[in-house]
Amino acid sequence: MIIFENVTKIYLDNIFALEDINFNIEKGEFVSVVGQSGAGKSTLLKLLFVEEKPTQGNVYIKKIKVNKLKNSDLPKLRRHIGVVFQDFKLLNKKTIFENVAFAMEVAGNADREIQASVPQVLEIVGLSEKTNNYPQELSGGERQRVSIARALVHQPEIIIADEPTGNLDIVNSWEIIQLLTKINQYGTTIILATHNREIVNSLNKRVITLDGGKIVRDQKDKGRYLI
Amino acid sequence: MLSFNKLKKIIVSGYKDFYRNGWLSVATIIVIAITLFMINTLVLVNFLSETVLSSLQDKIDITIQIKSEVSEDKIFELKDKLEQMKEVKSVSYTSQEKALENFREAHKNDEKFLQSIQELDTNPLFASLNIKARQLNQYAQIDRFISDDKEHQGIIEKVNYQENQKPISVFSRLIETVRKMIIFLAIIFSFLAILITFNTIRLAMYAHRREIEIMRLVGATSWYIRMPFIIEGILFGILGCFATLTITYFLIIIISPKLVDFMPEFNLALYFKSNLLMIIFLQLAAGISLGTISSLIAIRKYLRV
Numbered sequence: 001m002i003i004f005e006n007v008t009k010i011y012l013d014n015i016f017a018l019e020d021i022n023f024n025i026e027k028g029e030f031v032s033v034v035g036q037s038g039a040g041k042s043t044l045l046k047l048l049f050v051e052e053k054p055t056q057g058n059v060y061i062k063k064i065k066v067n068k069l070k071n072s073d074l075p076k077l078r079r080h081i082g083v084v085f086q087d088f089k090l091l092n093k094k095t096i097f098e099n100v101a102f103a104m105e106v107a108g109n110a111d112r113e114i115q116a117s118v119p120q121v122l123e124i125v126g127l128s129e130k131t132n133n134y135p136q137e138l139s140g141g142e143r144q145r146v147s148i149a150r151a152l153v154h155q156p157e158i159i160i161a162d163e164p165t166g167n168l169d170i171v172n173s174w175e176i177i178q179l180l181t182k183i184n185q186y187g188t189t190i191i192l193a194t195h196n197r198e199i200v201n202s203l204n205k206r207v208i209t210l211d212g213g214k215i216v217r218d219q220k221d222k223g224r225y226l227i
Numbered sequence: 228m229l230s231f232n233k234l235k236k237i238i239v240s241g242y243k244d245f246y247r248n249g250w251l252s253v254a255t256i257i258v259i260a261i262t263l264f265m266i267n268t269l270v271l272v273n274f275l276s277e278t279v280l281s282s283l284q285d286k287i288d289i290t291i292q293i294k295s296e297v298s299e300d301k302i303f304e305l306k307d308k309l310e311q312m313k314e315v316k317s318v319s320y321t322s323q324e325k326a327l328e329n330f331r332e333a334h335k336n337d338e339k340f341l342q343s344i345q346e347l348d349t350n351p352l353f354a355s356l357n358i359k360a361r362q363l364n365q366y367a368q369i370d371r372f373i374s375d376d377k378e379h380q381g382i383i384e385k386v387n388y389q390e391n392q393k394p395i396s397v398f399s400r401l402i403e404t405v406r407k408m409i410i411f412l413a414i415i416f417s418f419l420a421i422l423i424t425f426n427t428i429r430l431a432m433y434a435h436r437r438e439i440e441i442m443r444l445v446g447a448t449s450w451y452i453r454m455p456f457i458i459e460g461i462l463f464g465i466l467g468c469f470a471t472l473t474i475t476y477f478l479i480i481i482i483s484p485k486l487v488d489f490m491p492e493f494n495l496a497l498y499f500k501s502n503l504l505m506i507i508f509l510q511l512a513a514g515i516s517l518g519t520i521s522s523l524i525a526i527r528k529y530l531r532v
Contacts, residue, residue, distance in 0.1 A: 049444070071449065078446035089441050106447030111232065150445065 001027040007057035009043050017043040019213045030184045032200045033193045034225055035210035041193040045160050049081050050074055079107050082151025082159040086166035088143045090135040097131040100150045121149040125179060141172025148179060158189045165196055200225040240455045255427045259467025259517055262420045263510050265413035267475050276402035278493050289369055292353040292384040305379045306356055314365035319357045326352040353384055363396055424463055424521035428456050432529050457522045464518030468510040
C-alpha cells in the first residue's frame with residue numbers, strides 16, 4: 001500500500017535528512033518508526049502526506065506516485081490520510097464538535113453528512129460528552145483524542161501519528177495508543193513515530209528504526225525499541 | 228460546487244477579518260478611496276477640458292468673403308477644393324441673400340439701421356465661406372493654402388482669420404499637463420493602495436496561520452483557503468469605492484453651482500447625474516481590481532497552498 005523507493009531527502013543546506021530509504025507497508029499494518037531526534041522520523045512522515053517532496057526516489061501510496069502529484073491534487077490525497085501531531089493542532093475558538101466538523105467543511109461535505117459523521121467519530125474516541133466544550137477545557141489526552149477524531153472523520157485508510165504522546169503523561173499516552181490500536185483493528189493502516197520505549201515494546205508490532213537518516217533495522221514482527 | 232451556504236461562510240469569514248483588523252482596514256480603504264478619487268478627478272478634468280476647448284474651438288474659424296459679382300458656380304468650385312483638404316472639417320456657404328437676412332435678424336430692433344439698408348438698391352453684404360478645421364493648429368495651414376491659391380484669388384474679397392488660437396493652444400497644453408500629472412498621481416496611488424492592501428491581507432494571513440495549516444492538513448483545496456482573503460480584498464475595494472462616491476457627491480454639490488456661474492455649459496452635477504452608472508461601474512471595477520490584485524499578490528507570496 002505504501003512504498004518508499006530509494007528515497008533521499010536533502011534539505012537546502014545540504015543536510016541529509018533521509019538517505020536511500022526503501023520499505024513497503026501493507027494495508028492494515030501498524031508500524032512504529034523510532035529513532036532519536038533528528039533521525040529523520042518527521043521527514044519520513046512529511047513525505048507521506050506530501051508536506052515535503054523527496055530529493056531523489058519516489059513515494060507511492062496505493063500505486064500513486066505522491067511526490068509527482070500536482071498541488072491541486074494534494075487536497076484529495078490528504079483526505080485519505082489522517083494526521084495526528086504532538087501539539088494537537090486544534091482551533092481554540094471552536095468547540096470540539098466544530099473542530100472535527102471543520103475537517104469536513106473544508107473538504108466540501110454537506111451539512112447533513114457533517115451532522116451525521118462527527119458524533120460517530122467523537123463516540124469512537126470517547127468524547128461524546130464533551131462535544132460543546134472548547135479545547136482549553138480538556139486535558140491533554142482528551143485534546144489528542146479530538147485530533148484523532150478529526151483525523152478519522154474522512155474515514156482515511158492511513159493514519160499518520162507524529163509523536164502523538166509526546167506531550168502526555170503515561171496514563172493518557174496509553175489511552176491514545178489503545179485508541180490507535182482499536183482504529184488499526186478496524187483495518188486502518190497506522191504509522192506511528194515515537195520516542196516511547198515502553199509503548200513500542202508493548203505493541204509487539206513492526207518497528208522501523210532510523211538513525212542518521214538511514215534505516216538501521218526493520219523488524220517485521222514483535223519489534224523492539226533498540227537504540 | 229460552491230453552495231450558497233458555503234459562499235456565505237466564506238464571505239462571513241472575510242468580513243470578520245475585516246473588522247478584526249480595525250484601523251488597518253480603515254487605512255486601507257482610505258488609500259483605495261484616494262486612488263479612486265484620482266480617477267474621478269481625471270474624468271472630471273477630461274470633461275472640463277473638453278467642454279472648455281470645444282466652446283473655444285467653436286469661436287475660431289476662417290471666413291472668406293466673396294466679391295459680389297462672382298457666380299455661385301465659382302464659389303462652389305472653391306468650396307469643393309477646400310473641402311478636399313484633409314485638415315478641413317467643414318465649409319459652410321452663406322449666400323448674399325442669406326447674409327442680408329441674417330443681418331436683418333441681428334438688427335431687427337434697430338429701425339433706422341434697417342431702413343437705411345432698405346434704401347440701398349444693391350445688397351451691400353458679401354457671400355461668404357466659413358471654414359472649420361479639424362484641429363486648432365491647422366488654421367494657419369488652411370489660411371496659407373487660401374492665400375497660395377492663385378486660381379481663386381480673384382473672387383476673394385477678404386479673408387478673416389482670427390489669430391486667437393494662441394491662448395487656446397496654451398490652454399490645451401496646460402490641460403494636457405494637468406492630465407498627465409493626475410495620471411502620474413493615480414499610478415502612484417494605485418501602487419500605494421496595492422502595497423497597503425497587500426500588507427493588510429498579509430497580516431490577516433498571519434492571524435490565521437494556524438487555521439490555514441490545519442486546513443491544508445485536512446485537505447482543504449487551495450481555493451477554499453484563498454477565498455476569504457480575496458473576499459477581504461474585494462471588500463476593501465467596494466468600501467473604498469463607496470467612500471469615494473460619497474466624497475465626490477458632496478464635493479459636486481459644493482462646487483457645481485459655482486462652476487455653473489462661471490461657465491454655464493459646464494454643469495458638473497448634471498454630468499455626474501447623467502453618467503452616474505458609468506462612474507459607479509468604473510469605480511467599482513477599479514476598486515475591486517485593486518483589492519483583488521493585492522490579495523492575489525499577498526497570497527502568492529505568503530500562502531503556500
